[in-house]
Amino acid sequence: MIKIENLTKSYGDLEAVKQVSFNVEPGEVLGFLGPNGAGKSTTMKMIAGFLSPTQGRISVCGHDVESDSMAARKIIGYLPEGAPAYGEMTTAAFLRFIGELRGMSASNLEARITEVVRQLNLSKVLEQPIDTLSKGFKRRVGLAQAILHDPLVLILDEPTDGLDPNQKQEVRSLIQGMSKDKIIIISTHILEEVHAVCNRAIIISGGVVLADATPDELEARSRYHQAVTLVSPGAEDIASKLKGLADVSKVEVEGNQVTAFPKSGKQIFSQISTLITQHAWQVSEVQLERGRLDEVFRTITMKGGRS
Numbered sequence: 001m002i003k004i005e006n007l008t009k010s011y012g013d014l015e016a017v018k019q020v021s022f023n024v025e026p027g028e029v030l031g032f033l034g035p036n037g038a039g040k041s042t043t044m045k046m047i048a049g050f051l052s053p054t055q056g057r058i059s060v061c062g063h064d065v066e067s068d069s070m071a072a073r074k075i076i077g078y079l080p081e082g083a084p085a086y087g088e089m090t091t092a093a094f095l096r097f098i099g100e101l102r103g104m105s106a107s108n109l110e111a112r113i114t115e116v117v118r119q120l121n122l123s124k125v126l127e128q129p130i131d132t133l134s135k136g137f138k139r140r141v142g143l144a145q146a147i148l149h150d151p152l153v154l155i156l157d158e159p160t161d162g163l164d165p166n167q168k169q170e171v172r173s174l175i176q177g178m179s180k181d182k183i184i185i186i187s188t189h190i191l192e193e194v195h196a197v198c199n200r201a202i203i204i205s206g207g208v209v210l211a212d213a214t215p216d217e218l219e220a221r222s223r224y225h226q227a228v229t230l231v232s233p234g235a236e237d238i239a240s241k242l243k244g245l246a247d248v249s250k251v252e253v254e255g256n257q258v259t260a261f262p263k264s265g266k267q268i269f270s271q272i273s274t275l276i277t278q279h280a281w282q283v284s285e286v287q288l289e290r291g292r293l294d295e296v297f298r299t300i301t302m303k304g305g306r307s
């Protein structure tokens, strides 16, 4: 497991990461969320052993990242932000170079290269210098080197950044497929991704952890949690009728969309469904809301209050 205790990083006067502590267990896919400049990449660099903390400790599967760094690095795969170094190398040469650096045996290395090239659809760019690849392909080569030695721990800094929609989907499936016995930390700005791949999310802002919860728990903090949204040309009329329901606290209309919010602890979906049928309202969509992560993210990071 990963243990992070009181991790702090200062760049001159700026404290980019402040007293951050959390543990991550095998099987967890932890999504690291936060506004630009929150300290996500800085934290990930320290976990991967690429940056020394100013204060605090990190241990990865019992190995201290500072004092036992070789052992820790062996079990970590790290995708940094941006493009891979060694841009003059071809994709194939780069992967071979990384594998040799990691001390992989020749036969294992060839087998793993074949596997990651398949997983990340790199066969067309194997002989192309990395500098000349498109942004998305550079990202995919970066991911390939991170998973090449099949590490127990993956630290992936915005793994789907710059990927086309198909590749985003493939990389999410790849991460999910690998997640069973591994410890995976990803950072992302794409909130749907949190639901698609993570079973835990940490929100940081200004270097401070503001929330640590499952995606479901975060959604439950949304004002839209358990609200009912429906789409109808008669939105205003429907809204005035829904306002009369005893369990409804508030109704909002936006264009042809109506959202009814339940009073605390009340369920309103079935009542509203019944009304729709009874009155034969012209409704093209009706949805029980889980909660909106973008709104929760905004509330938590704008207020900056701990929760």
Ligand SMILES: Nc1ncnc2c1ncn2[C@@H]1O[C@H](COP(=O)(O)OP(=O)(O)OP(=O)(O)O)[C@@H](O)[C@H]1O
Binding pocket: 011, 014, 016, 034, 035, 036, 037, 038, 039, 040, 041, 042, 043
């Ligand atoms: N080498 C450095 N020297 C000085 N300041 C730095 C350095 N690296 C990062 N910072 C600062 O530390 C803070 C955190 O940066 P970091 O890259 O960790 O943010 P982030 O959460 O990854 O943001 P983004 O979402 O934009 O990737 C920022 O204010 C950044 O400007």
Ligand SMILES: [Mg+2]
Binding pocket: 040, 041, 042, 081, 157
């Ligand atoms: Mg970053």
